Amino acid sequence: MKIDKEYxxxxxxAGPAGSIAxxxxxxxxxxxxxxxxxxxxxxxxxxxxxxxxxxxxxFIVPDEKFISSHIDKFTLISPDGTEVTIPLEQKGYxxxxxxxxxxxxxxxxxxxxxxxxxxxxxxxxxxDSIVSGVKVKYxxxxxxxxxxxxxxxxxxxxxxxxxxxxxTFVDFxxxxxxxxIVAANVSVPxxxxxxxxxxNVAPEGYLWVFPKGEGxxxxxxxxxxxxxxxxxxxxxxxxxxxRKYPEASMLSAVSGGVPCTPxxxxxxxPGIILVGDAARQVNPLSGGGIASGMIGGSIxxxxxxxxxxxxxxxxxxxxxxRWEKRLGKRHRIFDKVKNGVYNFSDEQFNALAKSFSKVPxxxxxxxxxxxxxxxxQPSLLIEAAKIFVMD
Amino acid sequence: xxxxxxxxxxCDYCGTCVGVCPEDAIELTDSTIDxxxxxxxxxxxxxxxxxxxxxxxxxxxxxxxx
Ligand SMILES: Cc1cc2nc3c(=O)[nH]c(=O)nc-3n(C[C@H](O)[C@H](O)[C@H](O)COP(=O)(O)OP(=O)(O)OC[C@H]3O[C@@H](n4cnc5c(N)ncnc54)[C@H](O)[C@@H]3O)c2cc1C
Ligand code: SF4
Ligand code: SF4
Numbered sequence: 001m002k003i004d005k006e007y008x009x010x011x012x013x014a015g016p017a018g019s020i021a022x023x024x025x026x027x028x029x030x031x032x033x034x035x036x037x038x039x040x041x042x043x044x045x046x047x048x049x050x051x052x053x054x055x056x057x058x059f060i061v062p063d064e065k066f067i068s069s070h071i072d073k074f075t076l077i078s079p080d081g082t083e084v085t086i087p088l089e090q091k092g093y094x095x096x097x098x099x100x101x102x103x104x105x106x107x108x109x110x111x112x113x114x115x116x117x118x119x120x121x122x123x124x125x126x127x128d129s130i131v132s133g134v135k136v137k138y139x140x141x142x143x144x145x146x147x148x149x150x151x152x153x154x155x156x157x158x159x160x161x162x163x164x165x166x167x168t169f170v171d172f173x174x175x176x177x178x179x180x181i182v183a184a185n186v187s188v189p190x191x192x193x194x195x196x197x198x199x200n201v202a203p204e205g206y207l208w209v210f211p212k213g214e215g216x217x218x219x220x221x222x223x224x225x226x227x228x229x230x231x232x233x234x235x236x237x238x239x240x241x242x243r244k245y246p247e248a249s250m251l252s253a254v255s256g257g258v259p260c261t262p263x264x265x266x267x268x269x270p271g272i273i274l275v276g277d278a279a280r281q282v283n284p285l286s287g288g289g290i291a292s293g294m295i296g297g298s299i300x301x302x303x304x305x306x307x308x309x310x311x312x313x314x315x316x317x318x319x320x321x322r323w324e325k326r327l328g329k330r331h332r333i334f335d336k337v338k339n340g341v342y343n344f345s346d347e348q349f350n351a352l353a354k355s356f357s358k359v360p361x362x363x364x365x366x367x368x369x370x371x372x373x374x375x376x377q378p379s380l381l382i383e384a385a386k387i388f389v390m391d
Numbered sequence: 392x393x394x395x396x397x398x399x400x401x402c403d404y405c406g407t408c409v410g411v412c413p414e415d416a417i418e419l420t421d422s423t424i425d426x427x428x429x430x431x432x433x434x435x436x437x438x439x440x441x442x443x444x445x446x447x448x449x450x451x452x453x454x455x456x457x
């Protein structure tokens with residue numbers, strides 16, 4: 001496929017954040033090229049695939065073709081096995097991200113953006129220290145592509161921002177190294193997200209069992225680099241599966257990283273902006289980054305398009321302001337909450353789960369439980385789950 | 392001397408290690424991983440976050456040198 005030598009906007013990475021950025025930029029009427037290193041958009045899936053309706057509906061019409069199940073409650077399982085099931089005020093979905101990521105990309109293509117796969121970006125072009133394009137390897141050939149704005153949407157492994165002099169590296173204690181499988185032959189309710197807590201199962205975090213329909217589930221765990229010094233996500237998950245689902249088979253297994261940090265100090269530089277995981281826009285408490293990455297991408301893509309149309313390179317700074325207003329500030333608060341919640345002892349989790357289970361099911365609104373949690377425990381556990389399904 | 396060992400044929404190319412490397416010493420594509428010996432300080436951060444134990448701090452290499 002032919003690639004031109006110059007585009008107004010070049011996006012690196014075709015995850016949800018990059019594709020939405022491409023769409024919002026293209027809708028401003030500028031030329032957009034998206035470069036994806038993998039062979040196929042949406043593959044491999046390194047994700048738990050859970051989102052709320054609100055989280056995606058702002059950007060794409062929820063469609064059964066990329067939804068694997070509908071979620072209306074979640075279950076918390078404490079270290080001693082106490083289970084509390086809580087109805088969700090906002091419904092959610094388990095996505096099929098292979099198809100979801102493609103659908104978001106196709107929307108951007110319809111808006112006019114061009115996508116190229118097998119295209120690995122390995123450097124930036126500069127013009128007087130202003131980013132002016134990318135260096136890319138595409139099927140073994142080297143290309144230099146000029147642009148007015150580069151949008152780095154290159155995920156957790158992002159290096160593009162660093163090449164532009166932005167500090168993007170994540171403290172190892174805040175990086176969750178994750179291991180996740182899609183398992184078949186497991187019996188789980190299809191409408192419920194299940195979270196396991198506790199020192200032995202998932203220290204300083206949770207282990208998830210999310211339904212994919214037809215006896216399938218997405219099961220995974222993330223552990224911080226501090227925990228990883230002694231035991232990896234891989235080992236934690238295998239122990240859990242062997243104990244809990246000895247009959248399970250694997251449909252897929254992947255590793256992945258979740259940058260659970262507040263967003264970066266600076267997410268733009270002359271000629272470049274960062275969106276999604278590359279800008280560390282994941283909700284640091286829940287680890288959810290699909291919706292928040294698309295919010296970052298939509299703001300960034302829109303601002304990039306305007307900067308080109310109005311011929312105002314300085315306009316890129318508005319992206320950071322608008323991101324801060326919309327989610328950046330909130331994520332800083334979530335980050336503080338995270339440090340509180342994930343330091344809970346097993347006893348605290350058990351006591352909390354017991355006190356929740358005494359509330360009748362129909363009265364288990366998050367508001368009610370949160371109040372109870374605050375009375376019974378100086379805790380914010382429930383807020384974790386709430387925020388997870390909210391964004 | 393590079394003390395970080397990459398276990399052959401084990402890496403899943405997920406990029407978690409790249410995200411924490413303070414020196415930008417790790418070069419990763421969709422099917423290759425390489426650590427730049429000149430940039431790496433052997434700080435081990437990549438080892439601690441790797442979810443599937445691909446990276447190992449190789450003490451034996453230190454001994455070999457002695
Ligand atoms: C195990 C796990 C479970 C998760 N569970 C959930 C969940 O249940 N709900 C939720 O909301 N979020 C979840 N997340 C987070 C979510 O997956 C991410 O936040 C989201 O995918 C971020 O989107 P993105 O577009 O920023 O990055 P990505 O989806 O990672 O896309 C980045 C793209 O850039 C490409 N790329 C990278 N470098 C280059 C390069 N040099 N050149 C060209 N292309 C490049 C990559 O190949 C990739 O396709 C989870 C994450 C993990 C790891
Ligand atoms: S974190 Fe581990 S599995 Fe992931 S790319 Fe690095 S070495 Fe490979
Ligand atoms: S040991 Fe430190 S410097 Fe070397 S590759 Fe790993 S994280 Fe980077």
